[in-house]
Amino acid sequence: MLQLLVAGLTVGSGYALVALGIHIVLRATRIINFAQGEFTIVGGLIALTFVQVFHVDTWVALAGATIVGFGLGLAFERLVLRPAARSGEMALTIATIGMVSILLYGHALVPGWGSLPQPLPAFTGDVSDALDLHGVSIQIQSLWVLALLFLALAVLYVFFDRTYYGKAIRAAANNPAGARLIGIDVTNARSVSVGLAIALAAYGGTIIGPITLVGGAGGVVIAIKGFVAAIVGGLESPAGCVLGGLLIGVIEKTIQGLPGVSYGISDPIVYALLLLALLIRPQGLIGARSAVRD
Amino acid sequence: MIARLRGDARTLPVLAAVVIAFGIAAAWNPTFAQAGTYAAIYAIAAIGLSLLMGNVNQISIGQAGFFGIGAYAVAYGTTTWSLPQSAAWPLAVLLGIAAAALAGLAVGFIALRFRGHYLAVATLAFGLICVGIFHESPILGGAIGIQDVPYPQFGALTISGYPAYWFAWIVAGLAALASLNLLRGRTGRAFEAIRNDELAADVLGIPTRRYKILAFTYAGALAGLAGAIYASFLGIVVPDAVSVQLSITLLLMVVLGGSGSVSGALIGAAVLGVLDISGHQFENWREVAYGVLVIAVVIAAPGGLFGLLRRPARATAVPVPPTAPVAAQPLAVRAIIPSGDAPPLAVNGVTKHFGGLIAVNDVSFALERGTLTSLIGPNGAGKTTLFNAISGVGTLSGGRITLAGTDVTGWQPHRIAALGVGRTFQNARLFGEMTVLENVIAGSFRSERTSFAADLLALPSARRASREATERAHATLARLELEALSDTLARDLAFGDRRRVELARAIAADPWLLLVDEPAAGLNASERATLQRDLLALRDDGVTLLLIEHDMRLVMSISERVMVLKFGTMIADGPPERVRNDAGVVAAYLGTSA
Numbered sequence: 001m002l003q004l005l006v007a008g009l010t011v012g013s014g015y016a017l018v019a020l021g022i023h024i025v026l027r028a029t030r031i032i033n034f035a036q037g038e039f040t041i042v043g044g045l046i047a048l049t050f051v052q053v054f055h056v057d058t059w060v061a062l063a064g065a066t067i068v069g070f071g072l073g074l075a076f077e078r079l080v081l082r083p084a085a086r087s088g089e090m091a092l093t094i095a096t097i098g099m100v101s102i103l104l105y106g107h108a109l110v111p112g113w114g115s116l117p118q119p120l121p122a123f124t125g126d127v128s129d130a131l132d133l134h135g136v137s138i139q140i141q142s143l144w145v146l147a148l149l150f151l152a153l154a155v156l157y158v159f160f161d162r163t164y165y166g167k168a169i170r171a172a173a174n175n176p177a178g179a180r181l182i183g184i185d186v187t188n189a190r191s192v193s194v195g196l197a198i199a200l201a202a203y204g205g206t207i208i209g210p211i212t213l214v215g216g217a218g219g220v221v222i223a224i225k226g227f228v229a230a231i232v233g234g235l236e237s238p239a240g241c242v243l244g245g246l247l248i249g250v251i252e253k254t255i256q257g258l259p260g261v262s263y264g265i266s267d268p269i270v271y272a273l274l275l276l277a278l279l280i281r282p283q284g285l286i287g288a289r290s291a292v293r294d
Numbered sequence: 295m296i297a298r299l300r301g302d303a304r305t306l307p308v309l310a311a312v313v314i315a316f317g318i319a320a321a322w323n324p325t326f327a328q329a330g331t332y333a334a335i336y337a338i339a340a341i342g343l344s345l346l347m348g349n350v351n352q353i354s355i356g357q358a359g360f361f362g363i364g365a366y367a368v369a370y371g372t373t374t375w376s377l378p379q380s381a382a383w384p385l386a387v388l389l390g391i392a393a394a395a396l397a398g399l400a401v402g403f404i405a406l407r408f409r410g411h412y413l414a415v416a417t418l419a420f421g422l423i424c425v426g427i428f429h430e431s432p433i434l435g436g437a438i439g440i441q442d443v444p445y446p447q448f449g450a451l452t453i454s455g456y457p458a459y460w461f462a463w464i465v466a467g468l469a470a471l472a473s474l475n476l477l478r479g480r481t482g483r484a485f486e487a488i489r490n491d492e493l494a495a496d497v498l499g500i501p502t503r504r505y506k507i508l509a510f511t512y513a514g515a516l517a518g519l520a521g522a523i524y525a526s527f528l529g530i531v532v533p534d535a536v537s538v539q540l541s542i543t544l545l546l547m548v549v550l551g552g553s554g555s556v557s558g559a560l561i562g563a564a565v566l567g568v569l570d571i572s573g574h575q576f577e578n579w580r581e582v583a584y585g586v587l588v589i590a591v592v593i594a595a596p597g598g599l600f601g602l603l604r605r606p607a608r609a610t611a612v613p614v615p616p617t618a619p620v621a622a623q624p625l626a627v628r629a630i631i632p633s634g635d636a637p638p639l640a641v642n643g644v645t646k647h648f649g650g651l652i653a654v655n656d657v658s659f660a661l662e663r664g665t666l667t668s669l670i671g672p673n674g675a676g677k678t679t680l681f682n683a684i685s686g687v688g689t690l691s692g693g694r695i696t697l698a699g700t701d702v703t704g705w706q707p708h709r710i711a712a713l714g715v716g717r718t719f720q721n722a723r724l725f726g727e728m729t730v731l732e733n734v735i736a737g738s739f740r741s742e743r744t745s746f747a748a749d750l751l752a753l754p755s756a757r758r759a760s761r762e763a764t765e766r767a768h769a770t771l772a773r774l775e776l777e778a779l780s781d782t783l784a785r786d787l788a789f790g791d792r793r794r795v796e797l798a799r800a801i802a803a804d805p806w807l808l809l810v811d812e813p814a815a816g817l818n819a820s821e822r823a824t825l826q827r828d829l830l831a832l833r834d835d836g837v838t839l840l841l842i843e844h845d846m847r848l849v850m851s852i853s854e855r856v857m858v859l860k861f862g863t864m865i866a867d868g869p870p871e872r873v874r875n876d877a878g879v880v881a882a883y884l885g886t887s888a
Contacts, residue, residue, distance in 0.1 A: 032414065032415065034355075034414075034418075080589055080593075083593040084589065084592050084593050086593075087592050087593065087596035088596070090347070090351065090353060091592035091593075091596055092592075093353060093414060094353070094545065094549055094588060094592050095588070095589045095592050095593070097355065097542055097545060097588070098546070098584075098585040098586070098587075098588035098589040098592070099585060099589065100542065100585070101539075101542055101546075101581050101582065101584050101585030101588070102581075102582050102585030102586060102589075103585075104539075104581070105578040105579075105580075105581035105582050105585075106578070106582045106585075108578050109578050109579065109582070115578075220422075220538050221422075224415075224418060224419060224422055227415045227418075227419075228419075231412070231415065235412075262430055264426065264429055264430050265426070265430050267422065267426050268422070268423045268426030268427055268430070271419040271420075271422050271423045271426070272419075272423055274415070274416075274419045275404060275416060275419055275420070275423075278404070278407065278412060278415075278416055279404060279407060
């Protein structure tokens with residue numbers, strides 16, 4: 001039972017970070033970035049490149065992937081989102097869907113990445129290393145994933161809540177016109193927001209990499225589970241996104257752990273859960289009713 | 295016909311010629327014929343999606359799910375039913391279309407609860423659920439799908455290979471014609487009105503929710519039809535073929551061609567179909583190119599390829615000679631109020647809170663038939679909120695509203711409108727991308743009698759209904775002396791004309807109760823005189839009018855009764871002379887030291 005819980009929290013951490021990324025982009029641009037999951041996949045692959053080409057350990061690769069992710073995010077905002085925004089919200093959403101196609105099929109074309117998932121070295125020791133807790137074995141990597149998730153949350157919290165720059169970005173997202181009036185560079189704030197979101201995607205793709213492998217065609221699945229997480233938890237609330245992510249991870253692992261349940265059926269159940277969540281509580285577990293139509 | 299559709303109708307014959315020319319050329323090249331067949335199949339699904347995206351502004355990233363339902367229905371039916379193929383095939387196709395339409399209906403119902411981005415996510419989830427179910431269902435063959443699906447058969451004739459090209463394009467052509475019929479009819483006018491201004495459409499009696507669900511259902515049915523034909527000619531259906539990538543490809547076709555038009559969907563599907571011929575040896579690159587293309591199109595040409603071909607709508611405002619005010623003449627509004635003695639409007643203890651703010655506080659009054667009553671009060675007094683309450687916009691916090699004896703408390707705006715209640719807005723909410731004539735035709739939506747099926751097949755009844763609506767609209771415009779503006783786009787109108795066109799739109803449906811919100815604001819003296827004439831003429835036609843107005847001279851000269859709201863409470867109610875001298879009213883307007 002505890003084992004399922006930890007396994008669930010581990011995959012859930014990935015979903016939580018995707019959900020958070022979606023949340024940040026949503027706040028900055030008012031649209032959903034459908035490519036968030038693909039950026040997560042690409043982020044893990046960038047870490048893999050650091051490991052393979054520069055022969056650094058996974059910690060350095062994590063830092064490297066996060067920084068490169070930030071740069072990718074800036075480029076994504078400048079080259080795709082900003083020009084598309086002029087054609088309206090629908091066009092902007094469609095542009096992110098176009099990005100899904102580019103990243104999903106494009107990453108297989110990069111030398112060294114390929115279309116099949118590959119293992120990323122563990123943060124410490126071996127991936128299979130486990131703690132024995134009264135007969136329950138817990139993967140050490142899982143503990144790292146959780147610790148790194150909370151590290152990211154702490155950093156984000158401090159940035160958005162305790163620094164002037166972070167507050168300016170939130171102001172720009174909440175009320176662009178008002179923020180402009182008091183001298184905040186809204187365009188720049190948007191750009192940094194998207195950069196942060198994609199950096200977060202790369203970070204997330206790397207921390208779960210040793211357990212889930214990196215690369216492959218799973219980006220859409222990760223993205224949709226990130227949405228499920230964000231929507232179940234509350235798209236407008238960062239805490240809700242994290243809670244939703246962990247919850248979805250645990251639910252998924254629990255369904256897969258039930259006797260007599262086919263492994264493949266857990267995904268459709270999770271998606272159906274999304275529709276149900278949308279129907280019953282569109283504002284999420286944590287969140288204002290603003291998400292609902294009047 | 296909606297102005298935007300004229301180009302669409304003109305382009306279709308050109309596209310048909312291209313399809314025929316390509317078909318003849320492809321007789322010598324099986325690869326071309328096959329690519330052309332798939333282009334036709336995708337075009338069918340793309341037409342439905344184009345309608346959904348361009349006309350009701352809804353994105354779907356789940357069309358592959360409906361496509362899959364159609365495909366699996368045919369694959370399953372034709373391989374398991376113990377029927378001859380010439381009977382099993384049509385049955386299975388119908389089943390596939392019906393099941394996909396039903397799924398579209400369900401998705402529409404669910405989707406309508408959400409705003410834009412939630413909706414896109416919900417459709418994506420739907421697509422993934424479908425793939426998951428196909429994948430996990432043993433009777434559908436699981437991961438390996440259903441193989442050896444037989445070709446369609448009509449008597450002794452089996453259709454496959456080269457003839458499949460013609461068969462698929464005939465189906466696509468019929469789907470295109472039916473969709474164009476739909477857009478040209480009453481259904482299309484409703485879509486267009488909703489796309490322009492949902493609230494205004496609602497208070498004209500257009501059931502906006504129902505039409506959005508209809509768009510989802512129709513798009514689902516067409517995707518199902520496309521899937522059914524796909525399975526018939528490919529001979530095999532696997533879950534991976536109806537994955538998210540197919541949804542994205544369909545979306546791309548629509549965006550590339552130009553959403554909202556039938557021709558755009560056909561162009562998009564054809565272009566990608568041709569790209570597909572060369573794309574097979576460039577696996578992955580092809581999809582990357584699709585992605586780059588879609589981003590480039592939304593940035594550089596949001597109207598798609600069809601949008602580039604089409605000349606932009608002329609935006610010329612025709613100057614109207616100023617008309618001297620003339621004596622009141624009947625506007626020939628047939629204000630047929632339900633018989634009985636009940637007042638046209640009775641408001642009973644109506645209260646509306648916004649959080650802690652009380653916008654309307656326990657207001658009660660009843661109007662007499664054929665009278666003109668004005669509702670005045672300082673800004674923020676709750677006048678427009680009261681109008682919203684009467685026309686069903688938002689929910690009441692308390693009280694009841696009765697229209698000619700019918701309790702309409704809690705009704706949706708379109709049902710209230712359908713009773714015979716018209717309304718104009720403080721900021722003149724016209725359908726900007728439609729011409730003046732089209733705006734007024736949309737106004738008579740609820741008196742048009744035609745069905746969805748009649749629209750789809752362009753039956754004589756639908757054409758007659760369209761013609762009658764157009765004639766009525768011309769007559770209404772003529773009576774208001776707006777005929778010269780008929781073909782001007784509403785967004786190009788001068789402010790005073792916008793108001794008058796809105797009034798024309800509101801009376802096109804022959805309302806017996808008309809709520810007019812600040813009609814004189816921003817009008818010049820001669821326009822005010824015309825307005826006064828028109829309002830009195832309406833009253834003489836038997837229409838009961840309730841007017842919100844700040845122009846006291848107008849209010850005092852035309853009203854039989856004046857009601858005054860202050861901070862949501864009715865502080866005076868009576869004939870103009872009495873209200874004018876009421877101490878409380880004077881204090882409310884000028885302030886007092888008491």
